[in-house]
Amino acid sequence: MNVTVDGEPQPARAGQTVAALLLAAARVSWRDTRAGGRPRGLFCGIGVCFDCLVVVNGIPDVRACQRVVADGDEIRTQHGAELPEARS
Amino acid sequence: MTRRVVVVGAGPAGVSAALAAADAGAQVTLVDSAPTVGGQFHRQPAGAGPDKVPGGSRLVEHPRVRLLTDTVVWTVEPLHSGHLVHVRTGQADGPGRHGEALTADALVLATGAYDRALPFPGWDLPGVVTAGAAQALAKGQGIAIGDRVLVAGTGPFLLPVAQSLVGVGAQVVEVLEANGGIRGWTPSALVAGRGKLAELAGYARLLATHRVPYRTRRTVIAAHGEDRVTSVTTAALDREWRVKPGTERRLPVDAVCVGFGFTPQLELAVSARCELVDGFVEVTPTQETSVPGVFAAGELTGIGGADLAAAEGTIAGACAAGQAIPEAALRKARRGRTFAAGLANAYPVRPGWRTWPADDTLVCRCEEVTLGALRTAARERDALGVRSLKLTSRVGLGLCQGRVCGRNAAELAAGYTGGHYDPSDTARRPIAAPLRLGELAEDPEKENT
Numbered sequence: 332m333n334v335t336v337d338g339e340p341q342p343a344r345a346g347q348t349v350a351a352l353l354l355a356a357a358r359v360s361w362r363d364t365r366a367g368g369r370p371r372g373l374f375c376g377i378g379v380c381f382d383c384l385v386v387v388n389g390i391p392d393v394r395a396c397q398r399v400v401a402d403g404d405e406i407r408t409q410h411g412a413e414l415p416e417a418r419s
Numbered sequence: 420m421t422r423r424v425v426v427v428g429a430g431p432a433g434v435s436a437a438l439a440a441a442d443a444g445a446q447v448t449l450v451d452s453a454p455t456v457g458g459q460f461h462r463q464p465a466g467a468g469p470d471k472v473p474g475g476s477r478l479v480e481h482p483r484v485r486l487l488t489d490t491v492v493w494t495v496e497p498l499h500s501g502h503l504v505h506v507r508t509g510q511a512d513g514p515g516r517h518g519e520a521l522t523a524d525a526l527v528l529a530t531g532a533y534d535r536a537l538p539f540p541g542w543d544l545p546g547v548v549t550a551g552a553a554q555a556l557a558k559g560q561g562i563a564i565g566d567r568v569l570v571a572g573t574g575p576f577l578l579p580v581a582q583s584l585v586g587v588g589a590q591v592v593e594v595l596e597a598n599g600g601i602r603g604w605t606p607s608a609l610v611a612g613r614g615k616l617a618e619l620a621g622y623a624r625l626l627a628t629h630r631v632p633y634r635t636r637r638t639v640i641a642a643h644g645e646d647r648v649t650s651v652t653t654a655a656l657d658r659e660w661r662v663k664p665g666t667e668r669r670l671p672v673d674a675v676c677v678g679f680g681f682t683p684q685l686e687l688a689v690s691a692r693c694e695l696v697d698g699f700v701e702v703t704p705t706q707e708t709s710v711p712g713v714f715a716a717g718e719l720t721g722i723g724g725a726d727l728a729a730a731e732g733t734i735a736g737a738c739a740a741g742q743a744i745p746e747a748a749l750r751k752a753r754r755g756r757t758f759a760a761g762l763a764n765a766y767p768v769r770p771g772w773r774t775w776p777a778d779d780t781l782v783c784r785c786e787e788v789t790l791g792a793l794r795t796a797a798r799e800r801d802a803l804g805v806r807s808l809k810l811t812s813r814v815g816l817g818l819c820q821g822r823v824c825g826r827n828a829a830e831l832a833a834g835y836t837g838g839h840y841d842p843s844d845t846a847r848r849p850i851a852a853p854l855r856l857g858e859l860a861e862d863p864e865k866e867n868t
Contacts, residue, residue, distance in 0.1 A: 345465070346465025348559070351556060351559075351560035351562055354556070355562060359546055359647045365787075366786075366787045367787050370545050373545075373548050373564070374536075374549065375549050376548060376549060376551055377551055379819065379823070380549075380784070381785060382785075384818070390513065392853070393511070393512040394512055396552070397452070398510060399454060399510070
């Protein structure tokens, strides 16, 4: 599968969650908070806490622990509260 | 006409409920947000089939069960008779999910529970996760949250988590039980849970083999690090969970897993206006809630583990399909409840945890509300209920909608003002799962396709 994290190609396997892929890539955080700019990553791991948000294919606020990677996914760090990228 | 039963949640309770209802002749739709059945307890490695889950094979082959995985229920709407269950199916939080409205003559809620995390300085650092997160990563994805991991909290669930961590190659530096461990079990719990004792003995052997210390009346009181956790402070606790001065110890770790019992996933039950008792859904012996036609099973009705959940699910499913209570399941459920009551007794959350967070510790992780801000809102701005507390401090207003902080904030505020803060007030989430505006704007008629 062709998956990138912040522009860099990253090995991915079928059924892997975005959070597992990021942790396997030695990333422990992939978001910073809106007010304090503090790093966040996985917390509850089961879709409850919304801490592990990440941008996938231009769409922000995707829970990395719930989203399963798909071929072609472009995953990137989320900075604070983001709006979806304009679609052409 | 065939009864249509919608079951929400495909863990032990939901799978049993779906099978029991379908066996009783109902047409069943079983909904779960995960890609496969099993829930948290029977979580399988990614890509595994349903055959590893008890009842899983029979479920997927059952002619009267429709299984909707990768599907979230975002709201439940009452009808003149029954309910309309609004769902969206597709990639988690992704665009292009498919909407549908399921008609339910009877609804079985089996939405389970999630770990309770208590706030302490540094609990928002990356690398500090819930015990359930470490468990899901290990069981579902085969990876460890860290190399040197501390497991802390209360309850027997900490032990399988330590086991899973060891299984994926992590070094578990310590398991810290804030209560007294097995010494706190009452005789009736020991009898009702005798089947569990062999399981516990197995964990004890594993911890001994891997030289993992298991310490009681001790916990993590701070996590340290700049952009991730690099060490923790642990300390001994008195019976009320206040820190015993002078017992602090610093340990290098790269991950911390915390779990202080479980919080039921209540929002759908609350939306359906089911009565709660002590924070759980009140049910009759048929597992029916205070709302006719709405049943609840599993952790929603009390934290009792997979066996009790499955027994309650069987009862709920059969009764939702219009049958009498299955006697064997009823006996199992009774025994399970005795054991559950014993567990609740042995592993309570003691009020001394409220002394762990510092003024600048976040209580609400989403809205970044500190303990100091919460206290100011409660005391100086007279926020004497959950609603005014939210509006004055923003606690619980973020994306998780108070799932993580609601109960903690309510208990902290009550300590400051003596006011009444009903934690179930924080479970009012009419939109139970996040929905993008475009999805909400979709023509609802299209949803019936």
